[in-house]
Amino acid sequence: MSTVLDTIIDGVRLDLSARQAVLTQADLERLADQAPPALDGHAALSMPGLSLIAEVKRASPSKGALADIPDPAALAAAYQSGGASVISVLTEERRFGGSLRDLDAVREAVTVPVLRKDFMVSDYQIWEARAHGADLVLLIVAALTDAELVHLHHLAGQLGMTALVEVHDETETQRAIDAGAVVIGVNARNLKTLEIHPDTFSRLSPLVPPGVLRIAESGITGPADAARYAAQGADAVLVGESLVRGGDAAAGARALLAAAHDTSLR
Numbered sequence: 369m370s371t372v373l374d375t376i377i378d379g380v381r382l383d384l385s386a387r388q389a390v391l392t393q394a395d396l397e398r399l400a401d402q403a404p405p406a407l408d409g410h411a412a413l414s415m416p417g418l419s420l421i422a423e424v425k426r427a428s429p430s431k432g433a434l435a436d437i438p439d440p441a442a443l444a445a446a447y448q449s450g451g452a453s454v455i456s457v458l459t460e461e462r463r464f465g466g467s468l469r470d471l472d473a474v475r476e477a478v479t480v481p482v483l484r485k486d487f488m489v490s491d492y493q494i495w496e497a498r499a500h501g502a503d504l505v506l507l508i509v510a511a512l513t514d515a516e517l518v519h520l521h522h523l524a525g526q527l528g529m530t531a532l533v534e535v536h537d538e539t540e541t542q543r544a545i546d547a548g549a550v551v552i553g554v555n556a557r558n559l560k561t562l563e564i565h566p567d568t569f570s571r572l573s574p575l576v577p578p579g580v581l582r583i584a585e586s587g588i589t590g591p592a593d594a595a596r597y598a599a600q601g602a603d604a605v606l607v608g609e610s611l612v613r614g615g616d617a618a619a620g621a622r623a624l625l626a627a628a629h630d631t632s633l634r
């Protein structure tokens with residue numbers, strides 16, 4: 369039986385073929401060569417205390433439409449002014465309503481590193497991310513074979529980008545480590561049921577070797593969740609829905625980061 373992830377990736381592959389018919393990988397390689405060098409995403413997430421990856425997210429398979437976001441650049445700038453260390457931009461079109469245009473707009477608007485958040489299954493997408501100015505890319509272990517994971521991780525590194533390697537369980541965590549991941553995102557959203565399991569981070573985090581950054585992803589509804597993940601040793605939290613629905617994005621980002629220092633919230 370096909371999973372939500374399979375369905376998303378089927379759509380991603382169709383969209384990818386359409387783009388490949390317009391622009392070849394050689395074209396992208398030339399554009400990537402002309403792009404300013406990637407910013408250091410790993411360093412941005414290595415600062416003392418909890419860091420924030422704030423996401424530009426219009427819609428999702430689990431919740432449908434979340435927010436209009438007519439001006440992704442303004443949203444990203446607000447995130448940065450609220451203290452976000454990295455801006456995540458969902459570029460998947462069919463289920464998340466994102467695009468490479470959003471990535472371009474955000475890249476222009478902020479000085480912090482930008483993560484291209486998509487379902488990466490090919491070299492083409494990694495080159496495309498760099499050509500559009502991304503500094504980090506997401507690699508979802510569940511979507512890749514071991515060989516693909518190692519290869520795409522290596523390619524991202526060759527292009528100066530940091531890979532955020534996303535895991536959901538113990539086996540995927542070991543696969544991420546074996547592939548050489550230096551930034552591991554523990555996603556609390558079960559990709560089969562789309563339910564959030566907030567204990568996933570505390571279960572998998574001890575398996576991540578010292579020196580590898582640990583990011584808590586998904587289902588962070590507000591400051592108390594950020595404080596809990598900070599107490600559990602997360603280096604950063606990745607937050608979409610609660611920020612895009614919250615109204616004042618800068619204040620929302622600031623509140624999440626302030627919570628990490630407030631021990632009464634844990």
Ligand SMILES: O=C(O)c1ccccc1NCC(=O)[C@H](O)[C@H](O)COP(=O)(O)O
Pocket residue numbers: 372423425428429430431555557559562585586587588606607608609610
């Ligand atoms: O968000 C979803 O419903 C989803 C479904 C299937 C695959 C991926 C999905 N989300 C991507 C993400 O990883 C989240 O956008 C990110 O972690 C932020 O999550 P949230 O703060 O819960 O919006």
